[in-house]
Amino acid sequence: MIQFAYSNVDKEIESYGYDSVTKSHCRMCHGGCGTLVYMKDGKVAKIAGDPDSPIGHGTLCSKGLASAQLAYHPDRLTHPVKRIGPKGSGQWQRISWDEALDSIAERMLDYKKKFGAESVVMGYGTGRENEAAIYRFANLFGTPNVLTAGHLCYGPRIATSVITCGSNPIVDYENFPNCIMAWGNNLVIGNSDEYKGESLSLCLDKGAKLIVVDPRMTRLAARADVWLQLRPGTDSALALGMLNVIIHEEIYDREFVENYVHGWEPFVERVNEYPLNKVSEITWIPEEKIREAARLFATSKPAGIQWGVAIEQQINCADNDRALLALMGITGNIDKPGGQVLFRTPKIRNVGEFGAHKLLTEEQKAKRLGGERFRLAGNFAIINPKCVWDAVLLEEPYPVKMMFFISSNPLMTRANADEVRRALEAVEFMAVADFFITPTAELADIVLPASTWLEMDYLGDFWKRHGYILPRRKVIQVGECRSDHEMLNDLAHRVGQGEYWWDDFEGGLDYILEPMGITFQEFKKMDYVRGELEYEKYRKKGFSTPTGKFELYSTLLEKWGYDPLPQYREVVESPVSTPEILADYPYILITGARSPGFFHSENRQVPWLRELQPDPMVEIHPDTAAKHGIKENEWVVIESPRGKVRQRAQFSEGLDPRVVSAQHAWWHPEQKDSGHGWNESNINVLTDNSYASCDPAMGATSVRTLLCKIYAETH
Ligand SMILES: Nc1nc2c(c(=O)[nH]1)N[C@H]1C(S)=C(S)[C@@H](COP(=O)(O)OP(=O)(O)OC[C@H]3O[C@@H](n4cnc5c(=O)[nH]c(N)nc54)[C@H](O)[C@@H]3O)O[C@H]1N2
Numbered sequence: 085m086i087q088f089a090y091s092n093v094d095k096e097i098e099s100y101g102y103d104s105v106t107k108s109h110c111r112m113c114h115g116g117c118g119t120l121v122y123m124k125d126g127k128v129a130k131i132a133g134d135p136d137s138p139i140g141h142g143t144l145c146s147k148g149l150a151s152a153q154l155a156y157h158p159d160r161l162t163h164p165v166k167r168i169g170p171k172g173s174g175q176w177q178r179i180s181w182d183e184a185l186d187s188i189a190e191r192m193l194d195y196k197k198k199f200g201a202e203s204v205v206m207g208y209g210t211g212r213e214n215e216a217a218i219y220r221f222a223n224l225f226g227t228p229n230v231l232t233a234g235h236l237c238y239g240p241r242i243a244t245s246v247i248t249c250g251s252n253p254i255v256d257y258e259n260f261p262n263c264i265m266a267w268g269n270n271l272v273i274g275n276s277d278e279y280k281g282e283s284l285s286l287c288l289d290k291g292a293k294l295i296v297v298d299p300r301m302t303r304l305a306a307r308a309d310v311w312l313q314l315r316p317g318t319d320s321a322l323a324l325g326m327l328n329v330i331i332h333e334e335i336y337d338r339e340f341v342e343n344y345v346h347g348w349e350p351f352v353e354r355v356n357e358y359p360l361n362k363v364s365e366i367t368w369i370p371e372e373k374i375r376e377a378a379r380l381f382a383t384s385k386p387a388g389i390q391w392g393v394a395i396e397q398q399i400n401c402a403d404n405d406r407a408l409l410a411l412m413g414i415t416g417n418i419d420k421p422g423g424q425v426l427f428r429t430p431k432i433r434n435v436g437e438f439g440a441h442k443l444l445t446e447e448q449k450a451k452r453l454g455g456e457r458f459r460l461a462g463n464f465a466i467i468n469p470k471c472v473w474d475a476v477l478l479e480e481p482y483p484v485k486m487m488f489f490i491s492s493n494p495l496m497t498r499a500n501a502d503e504v505r506r507a508l509e510a511v512e513f514m515a516v517a518d519f520f521i522t523p524t525a526e527l528a529d530i531v532l533p534a535s536t537w538l539e540m541d542y543l544g545d546f547w548k549r550h551g552y553i554l555p556r557r558k559v560i561q562v563g564e565c566r567s568d569h570e571m572l573n574d575l576a577h578r579v580g581q582g583e584y585w586w587d588d589f590e591g592g593l594d595y596i597l598e599p600m601g602i603t604f605q606e607f608k609k610m611d612y613v614r615g616e617l618e619y620e621k622y623r624k625k626g627f628s629t630p631t632g633k634f635e636l637y638s639t640l641l642e643k644w645g646y647d648p649l650p651q652y653r654e655v656v657e658s659p660v661s662t663p664e665i666l667a668d669y670p671y672i673l674i675t676g677a678r679s680p681g682f683f684h685s686e687n688r689q690v691p692w693l694r695e696l697q698p699d700p701m702v703e704i705h706p707d708t709a710a711k712h713g714i715k716e717n718e719w720v721v722i723e724s725p726r727g728k729v730r731q732r733a734q735f736s737e738g739l740d741p742r743v744v745s746a747q748h749a750w751w752h753p754e755q756k757d758s759g760h761g762w763n764e765s766n767i768n769v770l771t772d773n774s775y776a777s778c779d780p781a782m783g784a785t786s787v788r789t790l791l792c793k794i795y796a797e798t799h
Pocket residue numbers: 208209210211212233236237393397490491492493494496497498499517518519520522534535536568675676677683684685686748749767768771787
């Protein structure tokens with residue numbers, strides 16, 4: 085028997101020959117599931133779920149279980165390197181951390197002097213819990229340009245929630261909603277953001293009703309009471325149609341609407357523009373089904389909307405989110421137990437505060453790339469990637485000379501990969517921090533070796549809105565790898581920000597926890613802390629918006645020159661908008677539906693995970709396949725007006741024959757040339773990043789809805 089290390093849980097467990105066990109939590113995705121890390125001879129020997137975890141309750145997914153295979157992977161970068169041949173030559177030389185950070189600092193200061201701090205773009209991808217440190221570093225340096233995935237992922241949910249009701253409403257699974265509407269989200273696969281699929285499954289097991297809005301028959305859709313198989317990209321029309329039913333049948337929460345809502349009359353007028361016959365024609369869903377779903381959602385209390393990223397990767401991004409917020413609001417589910425709750429975080433310095441946004445001057449803020457074009461995004465410090473590529477390639481509106489990507493693989497994950505490649509090749513200096521030399525890192529000048537979750541002390545989940553924070557405990561050191569926070573802490577001293585940072589990053593963790601009156605060492609002895617729980621806070625304090633109300637009519641969007649009410653716009657490339665190319669590109673292409681073992685471009689080199697799925701797959705209906713003589717599992721070509729790639733055909737009866745669904749972010753680490761097959765199966769070679777195809781307020785790129793053709797490779 086051995087005792088848990090660093091835990092207030094007074095329990096002993098069977099050692100089964102292991103030397104020690106440490107409680108921590110995983111971050112192979114957005115993170116959170118509690119883990120027991122079993123050690124033997126100084127190495128991680130096994131990872132299991134922690135039954136006491138408030139997030140995972142002892143469950144782990146395939147990625148969590150394979151964490152040690154990632155950490156100990158022989159291809160991992162374990163020391164800093166600099167490139168000694170031309171870009172993409174694959175010629176690297178080992179250097180010390182001091183040399184690496186000195187060179188990066190020297191370049192940054194030089195560009196700042198010659199072209200202004202805005203000529204240096206910092207970048208990260210999806211949430212890796214390093215964003216607070218990255219923003220702190222960027223804001224103190226004086227650059228308003230931090231490139232993230234926030235324009236098309238999660239950022240829109242935050243931005244639209246903040247302007248509508250002050251904060252992001254989270255489904256309160258712990259109080260068991262009676263009805264869940266999963267909208268453009270497949271939680272049992274993705275476990276995204278604040279959520280884990282397990283909580284949703286438990287609710288369904290208890291009898292909650294389920295409505296699924298998804299063009300594909302997913303595992304969730306197969307369990308649904310009502311499955312709405314919509315035409316991709318028509319979500320705001322569908323939501324407005326459902327609102328129409330709820331308002332006309334008077335099954336909304338009258339008390340909430342009368343007392344807490346701003347803009348009811350103009351909102352009703354707008355909703356009246358979306359009668360069900362029109363909505364049915366737009367969405368391909370029969371009127372009765374829309375009515376059935378609207379009634380079920382409005383009359384089963386409490387209820388929650390489990391919304392996902394699919395609704396954001398469209399031209400209607402912000403309006404999709406706002407129409408869904410309206411559904412949550414007028415049905416009276418906001419801030420109700422088992423509904424959609426505005427949770428409080430514990431009393432800590434939150435991501436925004438730690439990120440030091442207030443220290444960026446107004447003058448520098450005004451230079452944010454795309455800030456004028458996409459004003460909702462700009463107000464939340466979010467940038468559309470094309471604005472960065474344009475600044476590199478065209479020097480418009482000013483030159484960008486340096487990019488520093490910390491945990492992102494933009495060549496695989498941003499729309500119009502050919503343009504991304506041109507920008508990464510053209511930029512004068514690029515640094516990358518990653519676990520591997522990815523196709524993006526191949527184009528860098530310096531690559532820094534980053535730590536996995538097993539190799540760092542940190543505060544997990546502190547960026548999330550579910551109210552928990554969790555201590556992550558370092559168990560191993562791999563080579564010279566360092567966490568992003570420690571690396572930035574060191575770099576900060578080298579670019580003159582020392583007074584705002586610490587001797588080492590543990591000082592930063594203490595600073596975050598300070599308002600709670602504990603240090604990180606003290607926090608490490610706890611299992612977790614949760615913010616105070618209080619429901620229906622709006623009854624006392626109203627909502628944190630300009631009117632103090634739940635803004636169905638957004639006064640901020642109006643101020644920024646946008647339609648204050650949600651609407652439906654036709655997707656720019658669709659059977660309706662571009663009938664002239666339909667003969668050549670007859671199918672609607674959706675991309676990026678998540679698969680369990682991979683996380684975007686990650687894990688293709690992890691044996692257990694690649695075994696789950698060795699090749700990129702594109703789902704098509706068997707009738708569509710038959711039309712083009714495509715056989716199951718055969719390599720096919722998917723082609724859009726912008727390019728073509730190859731994936732293997734996977735037949736699915738649960739897809740409309742007019743829709744094709746391809747996986748995203750595929751590269752081939754096993755191909756040892758420096759390109760690693762970056763454009764062979766990368767669906768972002770096909771996606772469009774033109775400004776006209778983006779959401780006008782948020783700058784979301786439309787990677788979900790485009791047109792394509794598909795044919796056998798041998799054709
Ligand atoms: N066509 C299409 N494109 C999409 C999507 C889609 O659905 N369809 N989805 C989009 C979405 S929602 C998102 S969020 C983006 C994601 O975009 P990215 O975040 O750029 O995607 P990843 O491939 O996960 O790249 C992360 C890189 O960081 C490394 N990494 C992981 N953890 C750490 C860490 O802690 N520190 C450091 N330094 N490195 C780390 C990984 O090895 C990997 O190379 O992709 C978007 N792209």
